[in-house]
Amino acid sequence: MKKLLLLATFAVASHLVVLAQNIETATDAVKNMGLGWNLGNTLDANSASVADPSNDAYWGGQGLESETCWGQATTAKALFTMMKEAGFGAIRVPVTWYNHMDKDGNVNAQWMARVHEVVDMVIDNGLYCIVNVHHDTGADSNSRKSWIKADMTVYNNQKARYEHLWQQIAEEFKDYDQHLLFEAYNEMLDIKNSWCFASFNATNQYDATIAKSAYDAINSYAQSFVNTVRATGSNNSQRNLIVNTYASASGEGTWNSHLTDPLTQMNLPQDNVESHIIFEVHSYPTIAGYSLSTIKSNVNKFISGLNTHLVSKGAPVIVGEWGTSNVDAGTGKTDYEVNRDLMFDFATYFVRQAKANGIGTFYWMGISDGNSRSYPVFSQPDLAECLAKAYHGDDYQGKYPVLEEVESLLCFEGSKELGWGNGITIAADAFKVVGENCQLELTYSQTLGSGDDIQFFFGNWSSKPSVVVDGTTYGGDFNPSSVYKTGAGSNHVTTFTFSAADYAKLCQLGLIVHGTGITLTKAILINPNVSGIESLNIHPSSITHKYIDNGRVVIMKNGKRFTAIGQEIK
16 A cells, blocks of 8 residues: 555656665765756745744744745746756755744744745756755844854754754655755854854954854754754655855855864764765855956865865765855845956856866856746846856857836736835836836825825835936925825826936835825836837736747736737747
8 A cells, every 4th residue: 555655646746756765976966956046035034023032922923925025026836947948957945944933843834835835846847956944043133033053052952943843844855856955054153143154253253162162063953954854764864965064154265264164173964874965155255356367266266175175074065155245235236237247257167167076056046036036037137148158058058038128017006005114115127127217107195185295215225216206306205285285185196207326226126115195096117218019017916027038029918928919829
């Protein structure tokens, strides 16, 4: 009976296997994964209302809505189809768990099911998938403190919860084949929240006692992870497992003698099978202001250090996150914006040298970001193509669909009484699609006789863009009662325009519209200089859109694809 059940399961889901001994070695896995990408700021996104893990309210504070709380679209299978067709072979899926489990470490069933669903989306597209424990580690802030710290006291206090978490994850996926890998933890920091190396934030930038506790803890968490996963049996008995160095530090630089400590102090966990452990580091070097020859020299030193300090211990290495130091700065001043040629040269050399040395690379986010993922299209198609050609060769021909400018986008329709924390958000990609001449047309009514206000903020709430109405500039606030000399019950349609500088920031940050004494009924982005195929409705969750697919304009409407002349593509 058991045998028949296993065979039936295999027939339904090709990513399940019966024989654990078929799982490839870690070295083969790194080679076969190919080019990697991170589904960042998605299942790892979190917004805790309580900072302290000792408070029971810290645990389980969010539902499935957490997936989009950092501005990303809900993940769909088509995104990974696009990544596969572009030339990527593996997806790292960062997952945060504390906001979806109770104080005893029991994971919410709906959250586990959603993680399972995304894993299936990846693997069913013929891609490798890495699942991890992500922002349960990391730097503390006023709003959130990590429950997993590189400290032996914390490890001893959290050991049971940590092992219970991994026992649940491992049981959930234990019958999946070699295309699924587990990563023990993300960037784990000491009690001082030190980057670069343990105790860096201590007095004189080093404390031997804190550092020893941190490195001992890292190795203890890694060993607990391996022991827990292996104990669940089935394919987990040989599954390839990934352990990170302290802070996922890579030992880059020469300015301090302790920079290589995260590598030298990292142990290869004891395992009851050989050749199924992978080391992971992260790398975000600064390239601005350096010559390409210096950048290449630094890449060579980086790889040499990994070979010397990690590979020599008997396991291959992946760079689970990489980019440049301001890869996701979000201010319009990333290297993609201001150092594109140098960034592409660096990326090409980095990927090629890593591949030549048997090191896997997983680019952090970028390339398809924000609303672009919902279509899906690439927000940085040239960078995606650069990475693919670096890995596969200059003759590689992948697919890199992008959105084309359209004449208008309906961003909101309904009834929304604007107030503090009660407004609408227009995604950054919406501004890119409509183009730099875009105008925002708002339809609304006044609910106050005076004191009404429409306020505009960049999507990170840092500052306000200026808006121009009928030739007059307003500094991020617009008062209809003052401008139109009207009172409660009056209806208006007002068109707002933006400066070129503010448009560039809107393309990075998006726009928040809220205010006082205003009921908003419609918001449309318009480009009066574009004669598009049709106006597009993207609210609230329509997939209708228009994009370029290998040079051909394609319209998606109601799940069907049409060419520019209206012919359905079967």
